Amino acid sequence: MVTRxxxxxxxxxxxxxxxxxxEWIKEQLAAVKTTDRMSEADLRADCERFLxxxxxxxxxxxxxxxxxxxxxxxxxxxxxxxxxxxKAGYTPSETAILVLALKLPLFERLRGxxxxxxEALASEVWHTTIVLDRLALLTTEIYQTGREExxxxxxxxxxxxxxxxxxLWEGILALPVIGxxxxxxxxxxxxxxxxxxxxxxxxIAIIDITGVPTVDxxxxxxxxxxxxxxxxxxADCIISGIRPQIAQTIVHLGVELQSVITKATLADAxxxxxxxxxxxxGRPSKA
Amino acid sequence: MERIxxxxxxxxxxxxxxxxxxxxxxxxxQDDLTERIxxxxxxxxxxxxxxxxxxDSFIGRMIGNIAAMSRVLDxxxxxxxxxxxxxxxxxxxxxxxxxxxxxxxxxxGMELLRASLGGGNGHRDARR
Numbered sequence: 454m455v456t457r458x459x460x461x462x463x464x465x466x467x468x469x470x471x472x473x474x475x476e477w478i479k480e481q482l483a484a485v486k487t488t489d490r491m492s493e494a495d496l497r498a499d500c501e502r503f504l505x506x507x508x509x510x511x512x513x514x515x516x517x518x519x520x521x522x523x524x525x526x527x528x529x530x531x532x533x534x535x536x537x538x539x540k541a542g543y544t545p546s547e548t549a550i551l552v553l554a555l556k557l558p559l560f561e562r563l564r565g566x567x568x569x570x571x572e573a574l575a576s577e578v579w580h581t582t583i584v585l586d587r588l589a590l591l592t593t594e595i596y597q598t599g600r601e602e603x604x605x606x607x608x609x610x611x612x613x614x615x616x617x618x619x620x621l622w623e624g625i626l627a628l629p630v631i632g633x634x635x636x637x638x639x640x641x642x643x644x645x646x647x648x649x650x651x652x653x654x655x656x657i658a659i660i661d662i663t664g665v666p667t668v669d670x671x672x673x674x675x676x677x678x679x680x681x682x683x684x685x686x687x688a689d690c691i692i693s694g695i696r697p698q699i700a701q702t703i704v705h706l707g708v709e710l711q712s713v714i715t716k717a718t719l720a721d722a723x724x725x726x727x728x729x730x731x732x733x734x735g736r737p738s739k740a
Numbered sequence: 741m742e743r744i745x746x747x748x749x750x751x752x753x754x755x756x757x758x759x760x761x762x763x764x765x766x767x768x769x770q771d772d773l774t775e776r777i778x779x780x781x782x783x784x785x786x787x788x789x790x791x792x793x794x795x796d797s798f799i800g801r802m803i804g805n806i807a808a809m810s811r812v813l814d815x816x817x818x819x820x821x822x823x824x825x826x827x828x829x830x831x832x833x834x835x836x837x838x839x840x841x842x843x844x845x846x847x848x849g850m851e852l853l854r855a856s857l858g859g860g861n862g863h864r865d866a867r868r
Binding site: 457536578640643644647648650654655656681682683685686687688 | 783819820821822823824826827828830831832836837842843844848865
């Protein structure tokens with residue numbers, strides 16, 4: 454039943470191609486409020502291309518299985534379109550409407566052609582709905598993947614951005630950590646710090662955790678790993694910026710921070726660091 | 741047979757590892773170094789591993805062992821010039837070498853040795 458229906462649909466699409474495209478575009482423009490993002494000419498080109506691919510696919514497969522080989526080109530085109538729309542900031546419904554808006558003009562044509570035969574019309578409509586719904590789902594899925602890729606890339610960027618290593622003094626580095634320390638970030642933080650230690654020949658590194666919202670056993674372990682690695686390179690580490698609440702958590706969790714110098718503020722840590730490197734800062738005495 | 745040279749500098753011994761360490765080489769170094777510390781009555785040992793790019797758990801442990809042995813023979817040991825990648829690897833392997841003193845380069849390692857031995861020409865100021 455379904456295969457027979459498919460062949461009729463492709464015939465109808467072929468016969469009324471221009472009319473369908475025009476109505477389809479009208480539907481889409483009505484559905485998408487922010488029309489400034491797409492030009493009608495681009496949309497028309499996309500629609501015409503899609504419809505011709507759609508027609509070919511219908512002719513050669515006839516079935517509703519859009520994952521089969523005859524649908525490859527249609528799928529690829531839709532995927533590219535959804536991905537570019539995801540990047541351009543379209544909403545998921547605006548992306549899916551591209552396919553769903555095709556329903557109305559197609560149903561109109563179907564009714565005009567085979568309106569007399571209720572049985573045949575119902576099966577054609579059913580078949581068309583299945584195909585279009587699947588294609589629409591595909592666009593949504595690809596839209597989602599596109600967005601996820603975007604988020605992942607931004608995450609990567611943030612990872613790079615949020616771990617600067619600052620030189621405070623000759624031989625003293627500071628590493629203000631902002632945000633939660635997970636394993637991936639610890640890796641980046643550690644590599645950055647060690648690289649800078651080599652470059653600057655620093656003897657002391659101050660890790661400031663004022664910007665770390667919570668310290669659990671895992672974060673503490675990551676911190677200690679960083680400290681151990683820096684020590685192996687020949688640099689001492691001071692952990693500063695420990696807020697009262699975090700001090701409480703650290704003790705409650707039983708985290709062993711004995712081997713590391715800890716200070717409440719970066720200023721205190723800096724003074725210790727200066728003393729260790731043999732430098733000193735003071736106010737000039739009034740003579 | 742391949743050997744790692746051990747140089748004598750006053751009361752210190754300088755070991756510079758310029759080749760990739762393999763297990764046999766590490767064992768030989770351990771023998772040679774302990775021998776030399778006793779023979780030269782060295783007060784300090786400097787192990788330069790700045791050319792060492794690859795470590796495994798065995799080499800990591802050997803470095804720790806060599807340092808511990810030197811200490812038993814009353815010679816301070818400083819491991820200098822560890823590369824970032826090597827440091828990360830050792831930490832990830834769980835070998836943070838707690839008993840080993842470290843320094844960024846040979847200069848600073850030498851100062852550290854002099855300072856810890858309280859030698860007359862030692863600088864307290866590690867920065868120079």
